[in-house]
Amino acid sequence: MAALVRCPSLLYRPLRFFASMSRKFVQDPHKLLLIPGPIEVADEVLYANAHPSMSHMSPDFASAFGDCIRMTRDILYSKDAQPFLIAGSGTFGWDQVSANLVEPDEDVLVLNCGYFAEGFADCLHAYGAKVDQLTAVIGGTVKLSDIEAALKRKKYKLITVTHVDTSTAVLSNIKVVAELVRRVSPDTLIVLDAVCSVASEEIQMDAWGIDVVLTASQKGLGTPPGLSIVVVSQMALKVFENRSTPVRTYYASWKKWLPIMKAYERNAAAYFATPPVNLIYAYRASLTQITRGPVSLQDRFEAHKDTSRRFKKFAESLGFKSVPLTEDVSANGMTALYFPDGIIASDIVPSLLKKDVVVAGGIHSAIKDKYFRVGHMGVTAVNPERGDMDKISDALAETLKEAKASKL
Incomplete structure (x- = not known):
């Protein structure tokens, strides 16, 4: 990279410039980043992020985007859930869930294990939901008996669980919670805030009956920040499609994004808003390492x-x-x-x-x-x-x- 600083014109040469170098592309020396995201990123991922500027409507980019959609599904062990890959932070996933799945005055149950569950509750409030919270003691998870009692008292449109609350490092047992919800209130959608758990904690989306998994690129998925990743079950999509009131958002509306995602998965470009092109290439590089690398x-x-x-x-x-x-x-x-x-x-x-x-x-x-x-x-x-x-x-x-x- 020092060569790029000395000779800025090299920035505009194709990536084969890097491939022809005698040494492997490596990052410049830097402080070791050990926060709960963004995390350290592999050399190959940053190399992919340096891809030449591309049209988001080009066949090459459409193919890369399609790969990302398919491999995102693989990481969550899902056969048919619908990924949405949209420019934004992990927090943007809250807006997508709140705007697309919850209608005004519908009841939502939030399991609160820390700071980020409180944020999700605030977002749901902003879109008109009626939110109840079950709050755990600091360092603990919500008792299953309390969840069962709440589900029996009231019919909830959805329940949210923060898989790993980044404020406390508390891990909720989503498999057990999902089993309880499916037994007591099978129509309640199960939404997993997995920003700090995808690719570092096992999530069997189909087998465990999870309806929505929301995450972001900069944590266990090993990609620079900037990509909001939301994966939605077919059951949740049907709930979305059958809503009785208009979606109260523009950029976060799945009515806008669903045709785009389906097109890209067919390796055909479509347009609503410009995707983060270089970040998609970086994400594909990381997903390839995770799903097809030497480590299962x-x-x-x-x-x-x-x-x-x-x-x-x-x-x-x-x-x-x-x-x-x-x-x-x-x-x-x-x-x-x-x-x-x-x-x-x-x-x-x-x-x-x-x-x-x-x-x-x-x-x-x-x-x-x-x-x-x-x-x-x-x-x-x-x-x-x-x-x-x-x-x-x-x-x-x-x-x-x-x-x-x-x-x-």
Whole structure:
């Protein structure tokens, strides 16, 4: 890349310029990014993101977009769910669900395990839904008995579950929750906010009866930010198609986007709004690694579990404590840790940054200053030869030792 800086004209040469270089394309040195998203991105993915500018109506791009739609479905073990790949953040998925599936004054049940469930509830309110929340204790999940009682009291249009709440690193057992909903209230749509879990936690969309999975490109899917990814079951699409009131959005309307997605899956271009062309190429590169690479999907999930267990155990040996109350509700793609007694955020986070390791502070309002968060998704978990976890482990141990010494 230094060559590009010295000679800007090289920016306009075809990608074969890079392919002809004697060394493999690699990223410039940078601070190790270990937040819960964006995450570290593979060299090949950034290389794909440097694709020459392309028309979004060209056959080549249509083929790339179609590949992305098909492989997105594969990651969720679905045969016929409909992916929507639209420029936007993960938060935009909330708007799509709220605008397209919920009509004014319909009842929605939100399972609240942290900051992001609260955000989803706010979005549903904005589109006129009547929202009830079941709130878990910090570090825990909502009790199944409470969910069952709520579903028996009232008929809900949909229920939302945050698979991994990024504010607490709490993992909800969506398989068990979905089984309960299907038994007690089979017409209630099950919506999974999986922004921080797709490709790092197993999701069997068809087998478990999940109606909507919403996520984003920058976490376990290992692509730069900017792509909102929502996958919708055929049952949910029928609910959308049979709604009795107009969709109260323009850009997020599936009436606009569904023909576009179907066209691209046929490798035929169509237009409503310009897609993020280069990001689609990057996304295809990452999906290809995930679905067709040397590591199977199941082995990928196991690699995340192993990385998670090892790091959590190491951190606890230093005196940190996990925010999730038990191991079975602990996410595998990230870790949230309470500071040891006498240690505060300013003792840890800035010091790690000076050691070229970037972690995230707390965002849950009730415990914001008491903990911090580490992401270990994608290549960080699957490619241990990178040494990402060794680097943060060494840096964390050294930082804690320095912090304790400064307080003597």
